[in-house]
Amino acid sequence: DGGITQSPKYLFRKEGQNVTLSCEQNLNHDAMYWYRQDPGQGLRLIYYSQIVNDFQKGDIAEGYSVSREKKESFPLTVTSAQKNPTAFYLCASSGDLFQPQHFGDGTRLSIL
């Protein structure tokens, strides 16, 4: 079945450590996105990618980095520069930037 796979489901980060969240899709979608969700809040866009080897900052990109070396994959690195990384992270994809976005099951990141 086609879909979006995020791993791991739960992730813990130590102070000063970079961690990478995985997002893989087999929907043959060109566009991929990363969102952050805080308690009681809607989602906020971190980064998005319209096509392989291209990505753009969203509203809250500081302290995060991404790569898009393959169409299927869009990993997100939460760097030590992100001072408040505890949140729920959702990856999404769409056929193009104007098609509805489909979401993965999310990764919950916590600080040790």
Add this chain to the structure above:
Amino acid sequence: AQTVTQSQPEMSVQEAETVTLSCTYDTSESNYYLFWYKQPPSRQMILVIRQEAYKQQNATENRFSVNFQKAAKSFSLKISDSQLGDTAMYFCAFMKHGYGGSQGNLIFGKGTKLSVKP
């Protein structure tokens, strides 16, 4: 900048009854999309319904329908014959259509927690 406001943090409805969730938005764009997403306790975001701003006809998907009032910048979701499985957070979202920056950026409201009671 676009904003999306959901004024009802929590709502409840009896099973089989009808409930309406409110959403207003602010934008200077003339061409855009509006969405309702559902987030059940499993936390996955599920697309419920989509409306193109240029279409006057309200979108419908089975038990879910919208009341889109473009002039009033209002986009409410009506759930008919509510079922226990409809219990979830519901998010209203806006997306600009067209190029020139911010394309593909979904702007979300803070959500409405809906509880369907047996």
